[in-house]
Amino acid sequence: MVPGHSYRVMSAHLLVCFPMHLLKGPLPIVAYAVGLEDREWSSLCKMAEVQLSIMYEVFYSKAPVIYTWCGLCIRVMSPLATITAFLLFRRFSEEDDDNEYNRVHVAVTYVLLAGAVVLEVTSLLRAMFSSWAQAAIFKMGISIGNMEVLFMYLRIVVTLPRNLCYYAMSKAGVPIRYWSGSMGQHNLIHMCTKSRDSRSSKIVRWMGREDLWNMLVYTSSIPVPEDFSELLREQMLQSVGVSTESPDHIQNSRGQAALKRMGISQEELLSWNVDIELDESILVWHIATHVYLSWHDVRYSPRPDLFKTVEVLSNYMVFLLAARPHMLPNNASRQRYIELCNKVINNLKYNSAEELVALIRQRGEELNSPETAQTLQAKSTMDSHSPDETTETLQENLTFDRASRLSAKLIGMASETPAMGPCMLDLISEVWMQMLCYTSYRCTPDSHARQLSNGGEITTIVAILIEYMKSNIFNFKHIGSTPSDDDP
Numbered sequence: 001m002v003p004g005h006s007y008r009v010m011s012a013h014l015l016v017c018f019p020m021h022l023l024k025g026p027l028p029i030v031a032y033a034v035g036l037e038d039r040e041w042s043s044l045c046k047m048a049e050v051q052l053s054i055m056y057e058v059f060y061s062k063a064p065v066i067y068t069w070c071g072l073c074i075r076v077m078s079p080l081a082t083i084t085a086f087l088l089f090r091r092f093s094e095e096d097d098d099n100e101y102n103r104v105h106v107a108v109t110y111v112l113l114a115g116a117v118v119l120e121v122t123s124l125l126r127a128m129f130s131s132w133a134q135a136a137i138f139k140m141g142i143s144i145g146n147m148e149v150l151f152m153y154l155r156i157v158v159t160l161p162r163n164l165c166y167y168a169m170s171k172a173g174v175p176i177r178y179w180s181g182s183m184g185q186h187n188l189i190h191m192c193t194k195s196r197d198s199r200s201s202k203i204v205r206w207m208g209r210e211d212l213w214n215m216l217v218y219t220s221s222i223p224v225p226e227d228f229s230e231l232l233r234e235q236m237l238q239s240v241g242v243s244t245e246s247p248d249h250i251q252n253s254r255g256q257a258a259l260k261r262m263g264i265s266q267e268e269l270l271s272w273n274v275d276i277e278l279d280e281s282i283l284v285w286h287i288a289t290h291v292y293l294s295w296h297d298v299r300y301s302p303r304p305d306l307f308k309t310v311e312v313l314s315n316y317m318v319f320l321l322a323a324r325p326h327m328l329p330n331n332a333s334r335q336r337y338i339e340l341c342n343k344v345i346n347n348l349k350y351n352s353a354e355e356l357v358a359l360i361r362q363r364g365e366e367l368n369s370p371e372t373a374q375t376l377q378a379k380s381t382m383d384s385h386s387p388d389e390t391t392e393t394l395q396e397n398l399t400f401d402r403a404s405r406l407s408a409k410l411i412g413m414a415s416e417t418p419a420m421g422p423c424m425l426d427l428i429s430e431v432w433m434q435m436l437c438y439t440s441y442r443c444t445p446d447s448h449a450r451q452l453s454n455g456g457e458i459t460t461i462v463a464i465l466i467e468y469m470k471s472n473i474f475n476f477k478h479i480g481s482t483p484s485d486d487d488p
Helices: 002-014 017-024 041-060 069-094 103-128 131-143 145-171 188-197 199-207 210-217 228-237 256-261 266-274 278-299 305-323 335-346 353-367 370-385 391-416 420-442 445-452 458-471
Strands: 182-185 220-223
Touching: 002 041, 002 131, 017 041, 017 445, 017 458, 041 228, 041 445, 041 458, 069 103, 103 131, 182 305, 188 199, 188 210, 188 278, 188 335, 188 353, 199 210, 228 305, 228 420, 228 458, 256 420, 278 305, 278 335, 278 353, 278 391, 278 420, 305 335, 305 420, 335 391, 353 391, 391 420, 420 458, 445 458
Parallel strands: none
Antiparallel strands: 182 220
């Protein structure tokens, strides 16, 4: 268990050129073969988590400098110089027969020098037994072939303290984690319903700080669902062998690949995903997902495991839009989110989340009638050719109307046959997973790096895995989903 974990940490260091290329690139890819052909998906995901910690050290610590020859010399000379100063001072103080030095000053200096020696030795030991040192020794062993056995034993000695620490943590039930391990959650329907009648929300609304208050009170975080990794693997496998220029590739698709496989018409595909901005697409699918899940919860019992995962993905994407807009591509804006919240809170009449869901569904059924659909299309065309002062209001209504139409459409498709219910959950999960992958890979490197200081986001892990898939260093077609032997 523990040696396998240490092996994965070393592998993460030896393949750190891929996240470096993603977050600091473009940089040359120089990878070391460390049993890549035997990788299991779970081990690959955990290695990407380790690389988040490594990239944090790259951006926010001196680790890349310490483990150069110059840094190594400084690290060795610094404790030697401190110990030398301590010994010299001790000698001079002992030879002070005339009591020229104040005893208090001598005692304070002893304490300071002793503390400096302890800190220097501790820092040296941490550097010697760190994962960076392990990777450096491995590289040196490869470059100096006739001393490979010596470097192998040296690497074992270096990793021993850390392996003992990992073993103690595993026995104590403490998870070995290199990032926050959580996903933020924000549900627009629940937020609008609760903040509308909340006394505290009314006070901060009067103060002009309602948006900040809503982000503080109505956002939370939960652990990453257990089946998230498997859903991501299935989506990435569908892009193996697909051109990166194809709109169906996982780095380009915002759900249209899943909708195409489901047989969605081109007109509906354009209206739901292709012809609208990412921020609006997130809002449309979030509302539609919530309405559909409410219907599914009543229609089917018990809830399948995928039900919760779909809800988590939907809430997470809205969380990114509302609270972490810098983790979205540059063209995304939270302005539509604010406008939609204002519409739902101030312009609609309802007393509970259930009434709001029923209102959205009713609105969608009305809009999906042929006559209403033609009228809405005519208004949209007129607005695109002759914008006026009503443009902002019209766009606000179109976002809500698109969400209403999509929710009614999803429920209508699932109602056709009993078997369509589970299939619809699969479709929605694929749409959200593809949208997450699109967002992860197209987020700016600066935003990924900045978020590392706050514990990191799962979008950075997804982006690293996509980078691995594109590099073809792993044979993704043969990567299994079963846990490997090196999993802790």
